[in-house]
Amino acid sequence: MTGAAGYIAPRHLRAIRDTDNTLVAALDPFDSVGILDSYFPEAEFFTQPELFEQHLDNLRRNGQGVDYLSVCSPNHLHEAHIRMALRLGADAICEKPLVLNPQEIDRLRDLEAETGRRVWTILQLRTHPALLVLKEKLEAEGSSSPKELTLTYVTSRGTWYLRSWKGREELSGGLATNIGVHFFDMLAWLFGRVCRVEVHLREDTAVAGYLELERARVRWFLSVDVNHVPLALREKGQRTYRSITLEGQEIEFSEGFTDLHTEVYRRTLRGEGFGLDDTYEAIATVARIRNLPITRDSANKHPLLKS
Known part of the structure; x- marks a missing residue:
């Protein structure tokens, strides 16, 4: 695993354990990885990628090569760590966003063909x-x-967020990429190819716009600012807010998130996971959101922008 000290790593550690697999080595430049003791205390740990890769290569040469490399590192490192996996004769299981730009997917598709391994x-x-x-x-x-949809997602973050790699667009891909890519994937999965994109707001802590898909029109708003949580919920101490309405009716899926990473691992281990083609539409969409000029006058604005 790369990125063992990161926020998302525990979900992957749990998925590895709960699918009866073993973590043999982990990498992170930060050494606050005591979480490993709760899952795989025997795993080797490295803070230098060169030594990590050398260790995995030695295992491979001794007939003990790893089957999968789980990539949980910052977004801008995903392609490099996926390439490491494939060069070592392993498949890669990469946290979203897979990469920052669709061109990287094209390069990885070529590498899959060269190595015979999967991403x-x-x-x-x-x-x-x-x-x-x-x-x-x-x-x-x-x-x-x-269909008419409205998507609102507020997951408030402290001041650390903008001072970390997540607040730097060249490293994270920006807010829509970092916290929204799985929603854009969900929309394309449910309603087809993205045909039109408008961006109405693009700031460090909030981004909003409009999507036309083959079978849906979506007004969307993403934020890490607690002030965008509805006041009545803020007064109760709530710091997150998620709402998706379809034709005015709320889509309820607030429960059932606990084991989803483990379910994705199970599918992947059966060869039924989500590959490069599955994620292409979402990666292309967030890249467009990152680069499109702002649409100032639009009848398609999210209700929060109208208010």
């Missing part, structure tokens, strides 16, 4: 029971007029 990613919302039911319902209804 997998974590698109856990595709395994959520409530969303699977919704997908079946939408497919049963067939094509009709586009």
